[in-house]
Amino acid sequence: FATWALKQQNLTSQQQVGALHFTSFTLFSCITVNVYVKVFTNSPFLVCMDLARSREEVIDPTYLWIGPDGKNLEGQMYVNLTETGKLMVMGFKASMSGAYTCTLSHKIIETTTQEERVVFEAYKFMVYAYREADHAYHVFVRFTTRECELAANGQFFEELKKILNNIISDLTCHIIESSYKCHSIKRPKQGLLHELFVSFQVNPFAPGWEEVCHQVPYDCEDATNMRVQEARERIGEFFNKQTYALKHEFQTVPTIHYVDNSFSVTHIDSCRPGFGKNDITHKNCASCCVVCEPGTYSPNNEVTCQICTRPRVKKYGARSC
Incomplete structure (x- = not known):
């Protein structure tokens, strides 16, 4: 400096x-x-x-x-x-x-x-x-299905969540905010298709994560971010294998199967209580979660510090007004 x-x-x-x-x-x-x-x-x-x-x-x-x-x-x-x-x-x-x-x-x-x-x-x-921001990943993936009213769609979705959670459970990461919708799609020179649009978040705070953090000196965010990165890579590899399996291992394509190259990931950041991002005030540390200044606070894991309506807070890192 x-x-x-x-x-x-x-x-x-x-x-x-x-x-x-x-x-x-x-x-x-x-x-x-x-x-x-x-x-x-x-x-x-x-x-x-x-x-x-x-x-x-x-x-x-x-x-x-x-x-x-x-x-x-x-x-x-x-x-x-x-x-x-x-x-x-x-x-x-x-x-x-x-x-x-x-x-x-x-x-x-x-x-x-x-x-x-x-x-x-x-x-x-x-x-x-x-602090370093806590990382999570929002995943979007698609599967073909025979029809949107198919009872197996819901069963398949629940089974998919179990499989993904098992893949990353040893990392104390888990799948949250998962959902799916079925849509009818008309592509050029093809008939009407039906696809499941699946989304979920890969989160590093599965039950037991705090005990794992006790093994880490000082602060846990670096270890937490490494674990969720590994979880994201494992899940990406899982879907890559689906493409290979469809092309080389199945003689008959399953009714519900992965749409090739539909896997996409969005990076999500959050800050610990008392910290937030501000790329204007702290442009030299724009990706950092910087301590909330006096007159502001952050009560949860949002990304920004909020302004107190009646600024009584005179300390840094306030979690409430």
């Missing part, structure tokens, strides 16, 4: 001490930088110095870091503060989000007059906790 050059505005006052002259310059025009830290990890080092200043000689530098609560961060157990003014926030939580401001003080000594100028420069970082 880069720091940014600051505009400098000089306010001077002069005081003579012995043979030295001190002129104080206060520079508090700063550019805010957004920084995103995954929950339970350490932040990158925040540098109390812009790129231009880092390439210059800095005399007698001192650093003052102030956290979101307005308190000095020096000596706090959850920070790593180096002697060169770099700050790392460790084990980042949603409640640690907010403004981290550093004031750099250093001297500039005129070579001819030995006049010393004390310079203050301010750097501000808005640091936000984020």
Whole structure:
């Protein structure tokens, strides 16, 4: 994460001490930088110095870091503060989000007059906790059938769900929001056909998923997303095999059978309570679920933070107003 050059505005006052002259310059025009830290990890080092200043000689530098609560961060157990003014926030939580401001003080000594100028420069970082979005997949697939009123259609649909759930059960994933409809279709140069339009969601939160997550350090979303990705691939392979079986293993085509190349998948994201997506406010982390800011909340697994009608929430990561 880069720091940014600051505009400098000089306010001077002069005081003579012995043979030295001190002129104080206060520079508090700063550019805010957004920084995103995954929950339970350490932040990158925040540098109390812009790129231009880092390439210059800095005399007698001192650093003052102030956290979101307005308190000095020096000596706090959850920070790593180096002697060169770099700050790392460790084990980042949603409640640690907010403004981290550093004031750099250093001297500039005129070579001819030995006049010393004390310079203050301010750097501000808005640091936000984020999570990876929870992934799920919406699947759409079609099957031919003899007629829409066929009693076997419903039986076939129930059996299909059982098969798919068995394929992915060891991943603690399951099939939810499943449904089917039968439609009559007229294609060019063909008679009237009947097809079952089947849709379902591959979801990573089957019963027992929380116990599996207890085996994972810190946060579970990475493991959960890997499992549902594997489930999606297994289901895709299952339907690929249907095409092969129809062409090579069946002498008589079954009444209800898979329509070749009808398998399609849509990616679905959701965020944990207290987090949401905002590709305008957080365009540098558009795919992230970023902690809800004060005045907003997210009570469930929706994708966005909602605005409180009467903003009483003054904390980050609120789940209610």
